[in-house]
Amino acid sequence: MLLCDIGNTTYNFLEINTNTLLELNYKKSVDSFSPSEFVQKIYYICVNQKIKSKLKNLDNWIDLSLELNINNYYDTMGIDRIMACEAIKNGVIVDAGSAITVDVVQNGIFSGGFIYPGTIAMGNAYKNISQALSYEFNYSLDLEKLPKNSQDAISYGYLKLLHSEVVKYDMDIILTGGDADKLAFVFPNARIDKMLVFNGMKKIIK
């Protein structure tokens, strides 16, 4: 079985050998890969509108967003966020990519969520204000202490504020996305699950 999570820059594939249950995860660039190369059945989700309209004409590409009860979500919510929510019953999902999306799921129902800049976007925001704020974030910052130096002052502004909001729900925290490992320093009790979106897709296929 072949699953594909299509973003703005990559096709992210998960190939599952249903006999051995071995899984193979690989990416292809949006610029170089042509979806008509594949003839087998592929279950996909796609946030890239241009690619989505291409795939509509290929019978072997199955759009999983059509198999979903989306009434619990909202119109402009990314289908990757929705699939991650479908993967869990209770918890706070922190998906750290170019943006950080934080979504709360209670008893299998999406309670709402918010969007925060990703690590690169936020670093650039500080840098663009002033060269005096051009620091790397300190992910091992002491979150219990108000800073008295510039690097910690911006790190606290970015990370502590996110931390306080995420932990206040007192639920399991699941980190996913490319920067999950960085945020693991800030959320030491969180579970990292980079397959969360695929897990949601598998659930829908069943």
Added chain:
Amino acid sequence: MLLCDIGNTTYNFLEINTNTLLELNYKKSVDSFSPSEFVQKIYYICVNQKIKSKLKNLDNWIDLSLELNINNYYDTMGIDRIMACEAIKNGVIVDAGSAITVDVVQNGIFSGGFIYPGTIAMGNAYKNISQALSYEFNYSLDLEKLPKNSQDAISYGYLKLLHSEVVKYDMDIILTGGDADKLAFVFPNARIDKMLVFNGMKKIIK
């Protein structure tokens, strides 16, 4: 008496008629104003290093940063932030300019503070991630409810996280800086004091 708070783009003057106690506040652009135009005594603070070195050669410009016990603060902390802290005995100062600085003062002592992107910088951070996040912030957002639409999802990410951190100290909140009026929607119980930096400067002069 003439006070001047010099930033990266403007000279911000406060002229006090000591007989009538009338105060006149006006700005001049860093690009067009020449400090040698003025011959009277001027008490100033300056975060602009280029201008600061010019002013050293002008006897009538008195650098108030030299009159200060800066041991309570830290080396790279802006002198405008320090002066705002000097102005109060207890409270949380939210100075909303190109960056938002949040500083806590307890019994006249600076406890620490953090730096958050200003409204323009943060708006650009979201826009630069994706056109899908290109919204104006909703300052009348319901802070008690997890959002279920894109505009509120970014507004919550920006404003609620700031709000939670600022109110948790359970102290008086003082808003200052150019965007104080916008943030007043988020902090309805805060006091707006756009003269906070000048008030700190006056205290030091005494």
